[in-house]
Amino acid sequence: MATPQIELIATSWTSAGNVAPLMPNEQSPFDILDRVRAVAETGWAGIGIAAADVRKVGDTIGFATLREAIGDAGLTYTEVEMLIDWWEAGEKRAKSDQVRELLFTAAQGLGANHVKIASGLGASGVHRRSGRAAARTCRRRGGPRPAGRDRADALLHGVHRADRCGPDPGGRSAQLWCAH
16 A cells, blocks of 8 residues: 655744744744745645735735745645634724735635634633634635635634535635644
């Protein structure tokens, strides 16, 4: 029996340097094109790009240039990350909605396979609100998808059922990733 080939995606934090999720500034100090080359040269099958870096790409080189670089490097998968506070209300929700639009726009421009969406990461009360909020977020993820690409929404920690989003008419799927 042949050993199956396992393809791994280097999440944003793998190549971003001295930054981490939920830091005040999540933007990598390293050039995104250098990161793409480094990820490819070290054997990863894909790259993750955090929202702060996605914003910088949109403001500088553009998604088309990055998409071309990712393809030229031989990477198969692209992931944009990470949407938080989508279950909240008020100012937090408004900011989350802006990040959601940024990530979904970038996913289209980059031909991304994944949009990473996290739940409370320890916040109290998120489980009571996450079901309805997950359904709203999934409904908003639609739109034309690049040919041959599926975009999966990774719902991290706390959305109890992977079928809350289910496959939609565009062929996208939901993915449950519990990070307890």
